[in-house]
Amino acid sequence: MMRNLTQRLNLGDGRWALPCFIGVWSLLVIAPLVVLIVFSFFQTQYFMTVYKPSLYTWNDLFSSGRFEVTLRTLRIALTVTLIDLAIGFPFALWLAKGKTSRTVQAIALALLTIPFFIDLSSRIIVWRPILDEHGLINNFLLATHIASAPQHWLLYTEWPVHFVMVISNFPMMVLPIYMAINVIDDTLIAACQDLGGSPFRVLRDIILPLSLPGILGGIVFTLGSALAAWVEPSMLGGGFVDVLSNSISSAYSALRVPMVAALSTFVVVLLALLLLILTLAMRRFVRFGEVFRSMKS
Amino acid sequence: MKDRFSTHTQLELSRRDMFKGALGLAAVAATGGLAQQADAAESTTVRAYGVTTAQLTDWSVMQKSLGITMNYTGSNNDVGVYMQAVMQSGLGNSEDIFIFEGGTQNILGPHGAYLPIDVNQKELTLWSRTPDAWKHSGVVVGSDGKQWGTPVIGNADSFGYIASKIGVNPNGLDDVSWGMLLDSDKTRGRAAFDQTWNYSLPSAALYLKATGKAKIDNPGDPTGEEARAVVDFLVARKKAGQFRTLENSFEQQIQLLTNGEVDIINCWEPAAREANKKLGPNAVCYAYTVEGYYKWGHGAYIASQAASRGNLDNIYKVLNYFMDGEYRAYQARDRGYAGPNMDLGVAYAQAHNWSADQIAELKATQVKVDRKFQKPFVSTTTPSHADAIEDEWQRFLNA
Numbered sequence: 001m002m003r004n005l006t007q008r009l010n011l012g013d014g015r016w017a018l019p020c021f022i023g024v025w026s027l028l029v030i031a032p033l034v035v036l037i038v039f040s041f042f043q044t045q046y047f048m049t050v051y052k053p054s055l056y057t058w059n060d061l062f063s064s065g066r067f068e069v070t071l072r073t074l075r076i077a078l079t080v081t082l083i084d085l086a087i088g089f090p091f092a093l094w095l096a097k098g099k100t101s102r103t104v105q106a107i108a109l110a111l112l113t114i115p116f117f118i119d120l121s122s123r124i125i126v127w128r129p130i131l132d133e134h135g136l137i138n139n140f141l142l143a144t145h146i147a148s149a150p151q152h153w154l155l156y157t158e159w160p161v162h163f164v165m166v167i168s169n170f171p172m173m174v175l176p177i178y179m180a181i182n183v184i185d186d187t188l189i190a191a192c193q194d195l196g197g198s199p200f201r202v203l204r205d206i207i208l209p210l211s212l213p214g215i216l217g218g219i220v221f222t223l224g225s226a227l228a229a230w231v232e233p234s235m236l237g238g239g240f241v242d243v244l245s246n247s248i249s250s251a252y253s254a255l256r257v258p259m260v261a262a263l264s265t266f267v268v269v270l271l272a273l274l275l276l277i278l279t280l281a282m283r284r285f286v287r288f289g290e291v292f293r294s295m296k297s
Numbered sequence: 298m299k300d301r302f303s304t305h306t307q308l309e310l311s312r313r314d315m316f317k318g319a320l321g322l323a324a325v326a327a328t329g330g331l332a333q334q335a336d337a338a339e340s341t342t343v344r345a346y347g348v349t350t351a352q353l354t355d356w357s358v359m360q361k362s363l364g365i366t367m368n369y370t371g372s373n374n375d376v377g378v379y380m381q382a383v384m385q386s387g388l389g390n391s392e393d394i395f396i397f398e399g400g401t402q403n404i405l406g407p408h409g410a411y412l413p414i415d416v417n418q419k420e421l422t423l424w425s426r427t428p429d430a431w432k433h434s435g436v437v438v439g440s441d442g443k444q445w446g447t448p449v450i451g452n453a454d455s456f457g458y459i460a461s462k463i464g465v466n467p468n469g470l471d472d473v474s475w476g477m478l479l480d481s482d483k484t485r486g487r488a489a490f491d492q493t494w495n496y497s498l499p500s501a502a503l504y505l506k507a508t509g510k511a512k513i514d515n516p517g518d519p520t521g522e523e524a525r526a527v528v529d530f531l532v533a534r535k536k537a538g539q540f541r542t543l544e545n546s547f548e549q550q551i552q553l554l555t556n557g558e559v560d561i562i563n564c565w566e567p568a569a570r571e572a573n574k575k576l577g578p579n580a581v582c583y584a585y586t587v588e589g590y591y592k593w594g595h596g597a598y599i600a601s602q603a604a605s606r607g608n609l610d611n612i613y614k615v616l617n618y619f620m621d622g623e624y625r626a627y628q629a630r631d632r633g634y635a636g637p638n639m640d641l642g643v644a645y646a647q648a649h650n651w652s653a654d655q656i657a658e659l660k661a662t663q664v665k666v667d668r669k670f671q672k673p674f675v676s677t678t679t680p681s682h683a684d685a686i687e688d689e690w691q692r693f694l695n696a
Contacts, residue, residue, distance in 0.1 A: 043684075044683075044684050045684065046404065046679075046681055046682075046683065046684075047377075047380060047404055047679060047683060048404075060684075060688055063688075064688040064689070064691045064692055065691050065692045065694070065695035065696075066691055066695075068695050069691070069695060072695075128552065129556070132556055132558055133556070133557065133558050134556055134557055134558075152486075152541075155542075156541065156542045234545060235549075238541070238542030238543060238544075239490075239492035239540075239542060239543020239544065239545065239694065240542075240543065242691070242694040242695050246694075247691060247694075250494065250687060250690070250691065250694075251687065252375075252377045252378070253375050253376060253377040253378075253493075253494075253495070253687070254376075254377060254494075254683040254684055254686075254687040255376075255377045255380060255381065256684055256687065259684075
């Protein structure tokens, strides 16, 4: 079927594809990135960018605490991603291959997608009256004598930021994994079980490898969104959870374009390192080529 | 080109654009665009770009009084965004007036984006009777001493507090120290501080200077060393648990006051007014302070390109209107903002049969501003060492 489709589309031998892709990619992605890196070696004086190369801005990055902002942002984003993966994978598995009716699946998918149609700020701000000193949760804790005093850590700390980011990003993680698991042929699972495979082996040898593209997609979408988060830290962190987006916004308010560039460059470098480490670590457990080969069969 | 690295700035690059624009205009004029220029001279529309709060809620009031139509585009109140728009987007090619918080004239004026104000222009009839505190303030006069703008609105910001909680006179008329917000056990864990560097750091610097806890020459424009001393103090207070939260929006200021999360907060005066609508009259007092205020003001600046458009008379009529009674009265009534010549606002309200309550409120605004402006104040959106101050502020946020 796939071969017939390819023949009908008459895509030729594809010799033009790689140069075309490299050209477009270089123009739209690589070139701005290079500009960003170059700008990080300039500096700002009295709201003006001084186009004299130096390490001044990079020195500032490490001496002003912005280095910590980057690490904090990465830490929060990775924590949220891992929590979402830990909750999202079983949920997606249940939704796709559990004994759920089509109606339940449709309702669950609708509930997952509805938040995308509501402004993020509106969704986040409702948590403040729930979590604040005189909020719903504190009132409940005091009324039931579970706590003798209002719990201040519920708001304006890292805790609510993590909590609400996990909720906000949950659909980002679940939907790609659900789609990947949903297309796994049931006969493969049945065959494994017929051959005496335990549920763990079905999960390890069938579902996990075949859903890996969805898992990777979920990680990328969730991590990307969490790294760029500003609404949750701003509204629930109370200024005590300074993340990259806030720091960039603050730098831009003084027209410190080189600092914005240095921060962004630093994150790109850290992400590249992270990706490299992940790839090397994953290679010990999963052969990526096998994953995609199994998708083709 | 020998100093191409050190001397090329955004402004110089954008001035090239302006030069190109001027060449383009010359070409248009040479090819028959002169008729359009003549139309522009007779135009009764003035275009303005600036902070949203400087707008009248209904510009038709001005149209009836002056016969001039206002075409106003609201801007972000972030100074970085604003200066970027003026400098790199060449907004002066289309806008006649810019309205923004004081400080931008120190940079944009000398670099040619603003036209110096001609205080003897015939349409600027209220200039001579406008108090020096407004017309010669750092909002409209540049650091080079030149008059780059005319005053529009302003206020002396301090902090809101719930008197019963912090143990001061509930009539709100006593001077309260900034130390009550920053440095008091009475308010530890019950204070909120704004997390914007150019709003909060100068007030803390003012307190430290007034109490002799740090040596600071100009709290509104501290050096990097002075900013470090201020941030060292704030970091210590933060670690001592002084601040319940570092707030960052108008709605949060109101929420923190109305839900009882904090007892004291450096906020905008309208936030205290909004909180009192829910909590009752005078539940939240907006402080008269011991040390002084964060005095802000919006200035109106003429785009340098407007000089050749032939509608300078109308532009000056609008600048004059910003200092007149009608604009003053409406701004005070609808937004609670003060400005130059409050007495003209009161006179306007009386002449137009506004209610006794509204007139009394205008008079009270005048009394309040007169009292507050006698104290020292700090204000600028463009401190000379902005990059060092912003860096230090990051240290505070990350402590």
